[in-house]
Amino acid sequence: MTLSEATELLAYLSRFDNRRPSAAAAEAWSRALADVPLDADTKAAVDAFYGSIPLGGEGYQADRSRWMQPHHLRYHRQQIRKARADLAPPYTGVGGDVRQELVAARQHAAAAASGRLPPAPALPLPGDRPRFETTTRGAALVRAAARVPSRRPELKAPCPYCRATAGAPCRNRRGPLGTIHDVRLRAAQDLADGRTPPSADQLAAEQEQRRAASAAALTTRKDPA
Template sequence: MTPAEAAELLAHCAAFDRRTIGEADARAWGRALHDVPLDDDTRGAVAEHYGHTDKWITAAQVREMRTRIRSGRIAAAHPVYDGDPDETGKQFAANWQAQITAAAEGHLPSRTITQAVGAVPSAELRALLPAVGHPVDDETEPQPYVDEATRAEIRATLPGNRAALVELAVDCPNTRCRAARRHLCKSSRGKELRGTVHGQRRDVYAIRHTQCPECGAPPRHPCTTPEPHPARVRAAVADRPVPNRRQLDRLMRTPPAPRETRARHTSGGNPR
């Protein structure tokens, strides 16, 4: 910046703070800002300063504010220079600096990092996005990995599964439980009983669904004793599915395609 340009800049400052300008002021500011050109960014730095304070601006503040304005444009543009295999190191540095200067002067538009590195989906791919989740006319809908019949078979063989507890077909008469149909019994602490039910519920199920092999009482009729005969209870749960480990292994041996492995960030700690 020459003394004449510094005088013009001081006149711009005087429009805000009404300062007086002399030749010595112009020479001093020109010397302090000898490597700063008089451009729109320099004038914008003065306007930015007086937009937030009424204190007189200094040459150092002009330099600092102008650098902040240009750095903000560079950060918003995310300049990326891939380089040329045939260029020299000096040419690479010059081209890289030219791109930084273009971003600082506002010649590069603001963009995200994804856009800067060219990772934006192509126009053809973006055109297909609205069809995601809709059935394709020329193709049948994809079938699940395990069909419903196989899932029911697996579900029935799992130990402690609700489908394996036939007693869940009736309400639990236990006064501390009172679990409704298809709901697991609960302990006195409110914890679900996964692999069993209360004895009273088992007795009710045996009376409703099984004929007693000992006294001959038909379903829905009590035995000749106050409680159902043990043989009747055993007969009621005789059809409960038994876990078949070999069958489970066969059904689940072939897993679906593995998902993409993602890095997991940890907070450190001593290895065990």
């Protein structure tokens, strides 16, 4: 926030609390909010602060104690942007290296918080049978990502364990997971190195061979003759 923006902000605040803006106050606010611009979200944070009920209720002496400080503005602005970002579509990757993914993820988060992304469509019910649906944001994003093919490099290979297709998240009996099976990570590395990753049937055959070898080894130990 520049000095001129801080001066304009203090003038806007004075409409609510009758404070007397000064050059010293504008300089202090400009330093405290150096990374916060004077935009619609900033003024909406002021409106939210003075339009909300004080935490202390009627005994808080709201008329004399409601005095917005820079940390109040920062908090309410973050809440406004977080609520907007929660409604945006999930980030599904760009298919680049780690640095490119981090840059793209930050750009996606900033666009979602500022309202430049359209809200995510409502999640459809999974079939006609009624089932419990959690309302936590993390599970909602996982379910949404299950319908959007991801370009993350570790999801380019199908999962030999849960048989998830390329671009889809790993699954269990309850639905999509937020983690990736280890065998899929190895399959993605094989694919990146030009090797053919093992299929689900090959993985099952290898596991059966290991079980048979373990059973044979236990039998040999019990009966050395």
